[in-house]
Amino acid sequence: MTRSGPRPCGDRALLFEAGSAAEVAAIVAAVRAAALPEVTELVPAARTVLVEVAPGAGLERVRAAAGDADAATGRLGTGTLHTVPVTYDGEDLDLVATTAGISVDEVVALHSGAEYTVDFCGFAPGFGYLSGLPEPLQQPRLESSRSAVPAGSVGVADVYSCVYPRRSPGGWRLIGRTDMVLFDPAADRPALFAPGDRVRFEQR
DSSP: OOOOOOOOTSSSEEEEEOHHHHHHHHHHHHHHTOOOTEEEEEOOOEEEEEEEEOTTSSSSSHHHHHHHTTTTTOOOOOSOEEEEBBBOTTTHHEEEEEEESHHHHHHHHHHHSSSEEEEEEEESSTTTEEEEGGGGGGGOOSSSOOOEEOTTTEEETEEEEEOOOSEEEOEEEEEEEEEOOBBBBTTSSOOOOTTOOOOEEOOO
């Protein structure tokens, strides 16, 4: 299913390359379903999956499990469901509506009416890339990134939505904000979102 065989990363990990988000989800689902005790890390990204095993463990069973992945049935979004309250007053809300050729109310209805999956995390601690964005809201990033985006900002870019977990630079189109804490380094689970979790946005 993958475009080529997995690439070794040292003697304890394999990097699988996929052609789509569905293939990534299928690989993750297949490795999880195998319940291999030697697997210590399973890290999905946009088009890759890194699987690491414990010291001294072999990689053969990981390779075999991923080989059983089926993109037609793979589905990553089976984890915890998070409901995120959002005030839709972002700086780019009018821009998103104009680009989509719809009203601001329709932008809010589309964004809050969808269910999203945390495909992978990256860019900053706790920053999840949320797939499931309705097609009219799939728009490019801003031409120039902002030097500082406030924590809790809700944005859209390309095929994803996001919530900025902390103040940071960013070029996503901002449509709202939330007071929910997405990253707390002092917590037992610092990042609220994990790959495979589901997210719904609720207008407040």
